Amino acid sequence: MVKVVTYEELKENSTKKSLYVLIHGQVYDVTKFIDEHPGGDDVILAEAAKDATQAFEDVGHSDEARELLPGLLVGEFEKDGELKLASKSSSSGASVSDAVEQGSNLMYFVPLTLLGAYFAWRFYGA
Numbered sequence: 190m191v192k193v194v195t196y197e198e199l200k201e202n203s204t205k206k207s208l209y210v211l212i213h214g215q216v217y218d219v220t221k222f223i224d225e226h227p228g229g230d231d232v233i234l235a236e237a238a239k240d241a242t243q244a245f246e247d248v249g250h251s252d253e254a255r256e257l258l259p260g261l262l263v264g265e266f267e268k269d270g271e272l273k274l275a276s277k278s279s280s281s282g283a284s285v286s287d288a289v290e291q292g293s294n295l296m297y298f299v300p301l302t303l304l305g306a307y308f309a310w311r312f313y314g315a
């Protein structure tokens with residue numbers, strides 16, 4: 190029987206002390222491996238409690254890297270785990286875009302305020 194790893198377990202193991210990563214629906218325990226990871230520990234830690242598939246694939250990991258995976262396997266990620274992750278990341282995604290939104294509002298706000306101040310000075314000051 191393949192062990193099923195729940196979303197809660199994935200979240201619980203999201204620190205350097207105990208770290209799981211989710212790649213292609215499979216959960217790997219990288220706690221011992223992380224110090225040996227040629228790409229460094231921070232990139233893997235950044236994928237903790239998330240679906241690391243895209244990050245893993247974007248790097249273009251070699252066949253040797255892929256051959257390490259079975260040795261680190263904990264089990265399969267629970268079926269609706271992806272859904273839980275999706276709803277979690279969409280809310281954090283929203284906060285990222287909120288921040289960007291705020292940034293771009295500020296981008297207009299600052300020059301507009303300066304422009305307003307200039308006209309106030311130009312017409313009322315003179």
Ligand code: HEM
Pocket residue numbers: 210217219226227228229232233236241244245248249250251252253254255257258261
């Ligand atoms: C259990 C999962 C992982 C294993 C076994 C693994 C293994 C490896 C190995 C063996 C290399 C050396 C190059 C190669 O053979 O392709 C490597 C490089 C690298 N890995 Fe991973 N990796 C894992 C997860 C990740 C994750 C989640 C990221 C997140 C972005 C990542 C980012 C990188 C980067 C950026 C390099 C390039 C280092 C360089 O060329 O300077 N890896 N990885």
